[in-house]
Amino acid sequence: MNSPKSASLPVFPWDTLTDVTAIARAHRDGIVDLSVGTPVDDVAPVIRAALAAASATPGYPTTAGTPELRASIHAALQRRFGITGVDPAAVLPVIGTKELIAWLPTLLGLGSDDTVVIPELAYPTYDVGARLAGAQVLAADSLTQIGPQAPALLFLNSPSNPSGKVLGLDHLRKVVGWARERGVLIASDECYLGLAWDAAPLSVLHPSVCDGDHTGLLAIHSLSKSSSLAGYRAGFVAGDASVVAELLAVRKHAGMMVPGPIQAAMVAALDDDDHVAVQRERYAQRRAVLLSALRGAGFTVDHSEAGLYLWATRGEPCRDTVTWLAQRGILVAPGEFYGPAGAQHVRVALTATDERIAAAAERLV
């Protein structure tokens, strides 16, 4: 073997939390784990029934997804997010969006001559995906930082993981116009679009952003958080018909198919907005409890106007804050996982049961 591929990748960040996890676990009333952000609420009965009903199907699924799933994706984008004009052929299910993000630069054929722009504070897989393809990475939040070059791919993430920041209409329009002039492909990771609290996030495919023209635009959507389907691995991408067709062409060869029963479960999830509203309300209540508890304990909470996290600081190095919270049995993610700009913040996930969230709030008093 030449040099192992893993050598080109960063240390897996969560592996660095072993010591503080042990501290938090030692709390007499048990750990409150607000670190990874994994859903804890049961999958909705309507989705489980669809999964069970499809569980006897023995055959291979198709990479493109069933006609029912493709239609459900199309309809949900319009109904939930006001996204009109999506070419019915320009939707593609993926095995969770982490998979798509990690392999997108490779699937697009990018290499060492190409640059991938990622947000300064970002979900780590954007960087990993660029590295897997051997592409260059530039962390930049403003177009002036990018300069005259034309990167091959630019990731947007609004609402942001980790900060909960929402990009406004003017900003999105500016980036789309800039990308179009230069032929830059935009991949907009919109997995928290439905979790809006104090702001109204917009899809890059929304007509007010792109004037109904999806050329050079991809929207990436996950069912992991909106429908608590992280364990099912269910997401999709939609947008520029020629790019989606290219992704499909490569993914067919690479065996990247969403399992058939999961496709059936996705249809049920996408067709039903009630369970999404119930889940959103659970997170709204947990957010209210944690927000006031953190502020009461002297934290400043920045951004966090949407999404699944509170972006909090005590004005000290983030690892100190992580330890301080672990001593109270609360495990959170250090902001440095998401880039140097997070050095003094921690990311507090809203994903714990109501009972555990209440326990965390009590410990912060």
Ligand SMILES: Cc1ncc(COP(=O)(O)O)c(C=O)c1O
């Ligand atoms: C910004 C962002 N994008 C993508 C993902 C991946 O989600 P999944 O692979 O579960 O669809 C996550 C997961 O936390 C995320 O925070």
